[in-house]
Amino acid sequence: MFKDEFLTQLRSFASIQGTPGQEMKVVEALVEGFKKHSDKVEVDSMGNVYAYLEGNKPGPMMMISAHSDEIGCIVQDIDDRGFIRMEKTGGVLESLLIGRKVNVNGHFGVVGVKAGHLQTPEERKRQPTIKELYVDVGAESKEEIGRMGIRIGDPITYISEIEQFTNEDLICGKAIDNRSCCVLLIELFKALQNREFNGTLVGVITVQEEVGLRGAKVATYKLNPDFAIVIDTIPCADTPDSIGTLPVGIGKGPVIPALAGSSVRGNIMAPQMKNLIINYAEKAKIPYQLAVLPGASSDVSAVHLEREGILAGAITFARRYSHSPVEVADLNDFEKGLHLLKALIKDNANWGSMEFI
Secondary structure, X not given: OHHHHHHHHHHHHHOOOOOOOOOHHHHHHHHXXXXXXXXXXXXXXXXXXXXXXXXXXXXEEEEEEEEOOOOEEEEEEEOOOOEEEEEEEOOOOHHHOOOOEEEEOOEEEEEOOOOHHHOXXXXXXXXXXXXXXXXXXXXXXXXXXXXXXXXXXXXXXXOOOOEEOOOOOEXXXXXXXXXXXXXXXXXXXXXXXXXXXXEEEEEEEEOOHHHOOHHHHHHHHHHXXXXXXXXXXXXXXXXXXXXXXXXXXXXXXXXXXXXXXXXXXXEEOOHHHHHHHHHHHHHOOOOOEEEEEOOOOOOHHHHOOOOOOOEEEEXXXXXXXXXXXXXXXXXXXXHHHHHHHHHHHHOHXXXXXXXXX
């Protein structure tokens, strides 16, 4: 039942265009998704969503967050013949843009590719840069583009629906990073309707994670929670081109990143928070993976630095082919993640005993 409902919601949310700073339609849908299961839902001026659920006893404020934005591009220029130049917003790879179907502010388009018959031997050997790529939306002039309602600053995203493999637990498509965790957060609120926990649970959906963790900084400052857990997807290394580089794979349970991000902008998870998550996973017999990810980060890198410092951790989910239109994940991992989050929150009385020394 969980997998069917999760997949139905993910297909809906992932299909909505929502690049950094352009998350409005995603936010609107998420607010509706939370309203039925929350005491109150708010949206701040930046676009962060806050859903509140009060427990049946007094206790701490717990922030569980995911981000709503997806990687993409933005219209940078439109030439006289109606071709669109673009700039990246987030970790888009040029090699994955060539020849792709794209959504340009609601209009179908394709990223043009010079025919191999016309390429020089040198051109066949190199990767075009983002400055050389362009989008064709079938227009013949800049004026026609204007009549279509496309302007500089509009979003561009992959067209790629969520699909299932023959093994129906495996799913593939765009924006699994991180609409999957937005759905997981809604499912967590549904699972806690009996309110058998202490304190206040605040589900936060942040904006602009893909361009510098910006929404998380604002949201954490606003709430100043006692504790925070960020849920997100992360790259894994269980394919032929990466085996041996990182002991993380899909279908092996949630990933607990002991370290994520670079030395300048990252997070070393507080040992007491890491141990707390591990203890509850083992107590509930939920498989998990420990990882050190110097090349990847999440909102926790911003969350833990706000105010006087927030005791924060992360529970993440492995995905193959990160930041591509064919991200692959395992539904079983999210189901196990839901059980782990429920166990943590329902027994959060022990969280208050966590101290640095």
